[in-house]
């Protein structure tokens with residue numbers, strides 16, 4: 001098995017974050033998704049959480065985010081801050097979180113809904 005590198009968003013992907021004005025401290029973990037990525041991590045894949053928290057405000061949310069990932073048990077290779085805020089993400093390798101969980105948990109291979 002060739003280890004895969006997963007770049008994973010945080011808010012709205014592994015935790016609920018209701019509105020842009022909701023404090024990040026009120027984010028709540030989505031446990032089954034965190035468990036899914038933990039399984040990939042334990043299988044040897046690289047799990048990189050990348051967030052745009054603070055990208056508009058300039059506030060450093062890195063300590064809170066690290067604390068939350070630890071409390072939620074989100075295993076990871078790396079936590080990266082500094083993702084640019086965006087409205088649309090266009091990428092030939094991107095999956096919408098609602099479509100992603102087609103990944104084969106043993107091999108890390110994914111299939112896409114559109115060929």
Ligand SMILES: [Mg+2]
Pocket residue numbers: 009010011012013
């Ligand atoms: Mg998000």
